[in-house]
Amino acid sequence: MNHYRVGTIEFTEDHGHLQTILKQAYANQQRPLCLCTAQGVELYIAFAYDRYWLKRMPNSGERHHPGCDSYEPPAELSGLGQVYGSAIKDNLETGITQLKFDFRLAPGKSRTPVAPVEGEEATKPTSIKASEAKLGLRGLLHYLWEQSGWQRWTPAADSRRNWHGLRKALLEACAGKVAKATALDRLVFIPETFSLDKKDEINARIAKDLAYPDNLNRFRVLIGELKEVKPARFGQKLIIKHLPEYPFYLNDQTYKRVLKQFDTEWLLWRGNESSRLMVIATFSIRLGGYPEIDQLSLMNVSAQWIPFETAEELALIDYLVAHGRSFSKCLRYNLARSKPLATAVLVDTDTPSAVYVGDTAAHEESTSALRDIIAESRTPSLIWDPLHQALCEV
Known part of the structure; x- marks a missing residue:
């Protein structure tokens, strides 16, 4: 402590x-x-x-x-450095953190500029402004995961790793965060642990929180664990754990895009029965009183709720947990999947060590990029060999 x-x-x-x-x-x-x-x-x-x-x-x-709860790996080892100071701004005087999102928080028309009418000359800009990084849905989930401390693992944490503990930690992480002048904890909806004995009072609280028309003209942000997807009369419905009587609806077009964009996440979830699939989505309450999803992202987590992106990363996490290691998982935020990134930082030694997953296919381009990242890093590095299930010194 x-x-x-x-x-x-x-x-x-x-x-x-x-x-x-x-x-x-x-x-x-x-x-x-x-x-x-x-x-x-x-x-x-x-x-x-x-x-x-x-x-x-x-x-x-x-x-x-x-070993401190406030320890944070160097910015070079995660995607936080790319968004901190632009999408995430801390005010030390007020203690409020201002967040900027790249997704909308209310229904409305697209902000995409209208194309010029045929025959008209398009007005060319006289200067170019640098794009400002903003948090996408997955970036927001990574940020809250990191703020809650649930990207960290110690052997002593095992008994506290359950949905009740995660929900409490995520809601606490929302405190003091603001997006477009709205408190984040008023936007985020995270279902409480469901109990059959308290079914009626839990459902009453959910109904009050999702009441129509209070949520009609704005989007809320759902964070939950996916249980299953079922066909609906129109489109599909997502069944979220701890929300058995409150499905979230997707139209067919959106569902097809989800399957295409997150095919890797679906396959990892289905192929690893001990893993979980987290959903973060914006939704609104429709005229019929039901929640409909606008935008959605998915994140795979291990049995211990540690995020992972590949089967090799999951194998590394399982290895570290089984061997009683303490570590902090590095999160990607907005970084492209093609960019090499440390998977974890071991924090059970006086000098933290970054762990990278080796390329089993030994692609020359990815291997070269990984070598460059390690060479430029100030943090001692180890390589996880997926084939032999072993940590190797660089």
Whole structure:
């Protein structure tokens, strides 16, 4: 458990007077120290939704001890560096994080520019503005996963890895985040753990949260685990675990696009029975009172809820878990699948080590790109050999 100090007071996150301590420090504009190292690492305090929160200072993750909850692998080892500062902006004064999305949050016309009428001369721009990175749906899911700490694994975490714990962690990760002046925790809908004994009261809360017409003219963001897909009268319906009586509908055209774009995710899910398939989607409540999906993305996770992209990555995760290793999974955010990326960072040693998955097909181009990434990295590296199921030194 992490230890902290503000002034002369030392405390942990389960301190009985934590909120009082943080409130006083916040009023005095004091910065607490995380005591994971001898020198301590400065944190800041945010106030959001009637609660004070300890937050890691921007770009300070590497300075924390590898075993600390606030440790973050170097930006070079994940896709966070590409979006931080543009799609993700922390305000240290207010403690609010502003997020920018590349998906719409309300029904409306497309923002695609209208093509010029035939015969008219198109007006050429006199300058070109650099594109600003924004979070897609999967990028948002990666960000919340990382903010919740569920990309990290330690052997001691096993007993706490269930849907109740994940939901709580994700909702806490939403606190203090804003998108287009709307609090993220008011946009995100994550089903609570279903219990047959409490079926009626759970369904009543769901019905209130998804009430028509409160959600008619805006999109909400669903995060849930997919159970199955069934044919509907028109299109298909997604059955989400813990939501047995609230299917989410997809029209046929959208469903075909999902199958085509996420064919790898479907195959990995079906081919690994212990794995899970996470859904993140924007949806609205239609006139009939049912939820219909607008945009959707999928993410494979292991039995321990650790994200993975390939069968080789899953084999590596299973190996590390079986051998009692502690590690942090590197997440891609908006980076293209073709770009080599470290799969995980081992954090159970004084010096963290990045682990890369080797190319079993030994494609020259991908092997060369991987060698270049490792050569440029400041972090010691290991290669996972999928064929022999072993970690190898570079």
